[in-house]
Amino acid sequence: MTDDDAVETFYTDERWQNWLDRLAEEEIDPENEDSARLLLNLQDDAAIAVVKVLAAFDEDRIDEDRAVEEVRDIRDIVLADVEFDDEDKVMLIDGVQTSLVPVFYAAEEYLVGRVDDGDVSEFVRAAAEAEEGDDLDAALGYVVQAGTRVIDGETLDIELVEDLEYGLVSEWVNGLDSLQSAIEDPEVVEEED
Template identity: 75%
Template structure:
């Protein structure tokens, strides 16, 4: 049995499409708890897939090259443009996609470069400062560095979001929170 045959499929286009089909069929209201839960489950499901890739790597079930390929494949599926006619739903899906961006890059950075030394809260504050200075590349870089620490097991204090102004960094930290939850308990989120 080859390495590829021995390991499960971590994510698929079909799985993502099933979520999108469900969201397209639902009446979504971001203020409604069920709608919010559905979007969070969509986000968590992708984060769980990344957590499973990282776990497979850490348990030596797959190598670094395969891990990077899987992370990139999941990223390509999840970040592909969505064709909804409903503008509000597009905005909601875009929010989920935005939150997951640092999850993919942190996972890839972790596999290729390892854990970045430093303190999560300092990285998040530096990211918020960079966002305030309109340096979004630097802001994302800091959040990605924080993400490598999350993958390494350092706890992310979600209250950090309350300290920073709402914007991209807050959304990105929300994605890292999904990753942390997925790494702590990588149970599959049921689509139904």
């Protein structure tokens, strides 16, 4: 480790706020491709920040405690309550936040060495069954386990999402898709076109 790790910044309140400001200025229609892309970019940007923390940890630039703290800081920024006059935008941001929940928890689990044996698709199916049985804690746990496998290099088959009933598990798996995309291509999403 070097002294540089003291100044390495992975995500900031300002970065998140820039996305929110941009969202506030735009006419948002989730059916519109540009609007959908803006929301996806916002989600992917947070996932990329998490992946950069994981990479810094894997490359021994930061230790486990610092990495966990960084992931928690990103989580606190992204999951903070958002205030917009437009209720539809609040709901859309809530969807992005919901999708990112398992990304943060999977990253924390990975950092402390809790990567479970198993198959991503099995974990996702178990999560869907748990959601059907109204056991949302178990459902989230299974999605988080799937996320640790994705971080560990296993591929999430996005067709799994298409087979899921719309609900929390499908939103959470959508977040894992952003995580996988960030791992495959950890380039920063531009805040401005």
